[in-house]
Amino acid sequence: MPELPEVETIKLVLQRRIIGLTIKKIQILSPKSFIGNPNSAEGQKVLKIERFAKLLAVNLGEVNLLFHLKMTGQLILQGESVKREGERYIGGHPTEDMMGKMPNSHTRVIFSFSDGSKLYFNDQRRFGWVKIIDNGKLTIDNLGPEPLEKEFNWQILKKNLLKHKSQPVKVVLMDQSVVSGVGNIYSNEACFNAKIDPRTKVSNLSNLQFKRLHLGVLKSLRDGIAHGGSTRAHFRDPEGHKGYFLDYAYVYGLDKHPCKVCKTIIKKIQLGGRGTYYCSNCQK
DNA sequence: TTAAATGTTTAAAT
DNA sequence: CATTTAAACATTTA
Incomplete structure (x- = not known):
């Protein structure tokens, strides 16, 4: 469902929790959901997280992880400290199973971070995707103005x-x-x-x-x-x-x-x- | 059983 | 040719 407010909220949570962490491993459970070579992201540190319309870009220096959750995509962050508190950060259309054990049958990609926390990309209908995009090519065509910026009138x-x-x-x-x-x-x-x-x-x-x-x-x-x-x-x-x-x-x-x-x-x-x-x- | 569900792209019809 | 509508993608739930 992710529209602007949902993606914006996910962005704010991830900015708080994963900036500065290194991606140790990317597990692709559904090849259709991941476009590009995961090797270029593994071992890289999360530097910056931006939102463009409904897309989320996680900058790793040379490359970015670009997410589009489409209809049923969800991002679930479960960390060591988070787990102790019995807390979990989620974003996306809510379903029963997003509160249960991770990974589950809808988990498509798992990102493991240097501090032991994991980010699960779940997507029931598999319309959504994660793409590796070179830093210079991170321009998205045909996007109108960002409504929350003051230039928008x-x-x-x-x-x-x-x-x-x-x-x-x-x-x-x-x-x-x-x-x-x-x-x-x-x-x-x-x-x-x-x-x-x-x-x-x-x-x-x-x-x-x-x-x-x-x-x-x-x-x-x-x-x-x-x-x-x-x-x-x-x-x-x-x-x-x-x-x-x-x-x-x-x-x-x-x-x-x-x-x-x-x-x-x-x-x-x-x-x-x-x-x-x-x-x-x-x-x- | 049929319809509908947060999104976007592509094909087909007007 | 431009515009609009439908289909496709995949899966679950009402």
């Missing part, structure tokens, strides 16, 4: 959205070349925040609505990060309670539930082939 959002003027606004928001890191969850939430019907064609939006949408995107992403990502990127795991998925959402996954603002029943429709949730009273 409503005029830029408007200009980029207008690349697909006849499309519903909710669909265009998910286009990574329009704005980086917004996926299905936050696109739904952003439209709710902006009080805009997700079906509205981009060409029919007023400047006022573009402004509201700009703020709505920011609010949804910031709320997501404030909640540790919609998936709870770190988790205290003595007995394995369930991560609470999206308790804070206004509309995503809440069809047939009353709107948290006006009690109108949330509707679910299909837009661009994706589940789309909205309140017909709040969003017009």
Whole structure:
């Protein structure tokens, strides 16, 4: 699920825990999930961790480990000190088995660090991947502006959205070349925040609505990060309670539930082939 | 049994 | 040719 807030939260956790550690060993359990030669990463020290849209780049000097978790990817960090505290750091769409023993049947790659801690890349559907990328080649094509950077304003959002003027606004928001890191969850939430019907064609939006949408995107992403990502990127795991998925959402996954603002029943429709949730009273 | 699920790319249809 | 829709990827759960 990892959209921007989830990946950002994973980044913050990893920056705190694995920078300065050396990768001792990389075990590839699913060849499809690892692209490149793992030898070039083994023995290297983690220097820097960055996020680009939904991608995570772990810099090892000459090379980077570039992660894309796609739909069901998870990163689970279990360290020696972490284990003693009965704690584990996780990021990704929550499932029962991510609280259990590692590795498990969905573990695709295991990174072992110099201090004994391990990072597990789990991915049920195997859409996600880890790639070795030379440092000079770490540019990702077709990425729009990072919404949390101050250069991002409503005029830029408007200009980029207008690349697909006849499309519903909710669909265009998910286009990574329009704005980086917004996926299905936050696109739904952003439209709710902006009080805009997700079906509205981009060409029919007023400047006022573009402004509201700009703020709505920011609010949804910031709320997501404030909640540790919609998936709870770190988790205290003595007995394995369930991560609470999206308790804070206004509309995503809440069809047939009353709107948290006006009690109108949330509707679910299909837009661009994706589940789309909205309140017909709040969003017009 | 069918449908849907956090994402992206590619092919097919309009 | 540009734009839009569907399919594909793989697996599980409702």
